[in-house]
Amino acid sequence: MRIHLTSVFVEDQTAALAFYTGVLGFVKKHDVPLGGGARWLTVVSPEQPDGTELLLEPSGHRAVPPYKAALREDGIPAASFAVDDVAAEYERLCGLGVVFTQEPLAMGPVTTAVFADTCGNLIQLVHTP
Template structure:
């Protein structure tokens, strides 16, 4: 059965993205191989270092920019990351200066919020919604 090994996110600047995704979001570098102007750069969750890798992919291909601009304009996240508590992570990230375009919102069984990764993307964080007390 297939399983997720790599998932790419296109970024305007790999160095800036590396700083944001590691220093702010808390991912760890798995692979960093310089390849001329760019690098093969993958990150993992510190909770699952052998798990799926996030590739910080250069947004250099001409087809990428129109697609990303349309998603950003329409406020569509390019990916979603699981967190234990959206409310707690929202507060932690806001204290670090992260700009959110959607505050924590509960929709059915999940709570989500959407942030700007400073590299041309919107990213969603999600956690199970708090149980409703009867």
């Protein structure tokens, strides 16, 4: 069994696509109109084009706003992305204007950092040797 798809809720799929591709460096995999302005919109890592897809899912369901707000208020990331060097990625993303809520932090063998994705989510960067 493998993870095929996971998602983050976004208010504006077009803006989310611009951030996740233009800033984070993911590539668009699927963009299928669903009606009512919603799309089945996924991105993948360019390093694993056939790997796990991230669905930029519309935030239309009534449960989403309080869910996202509770996660943000408690500082809980909605997703975690693996990187080879958290400090280098932190510097790169800061240079692109990304706002971090947690600078790189080593916790034993794991280093993490957390940023706001401009779509209402906190995202964690993680490196485990």
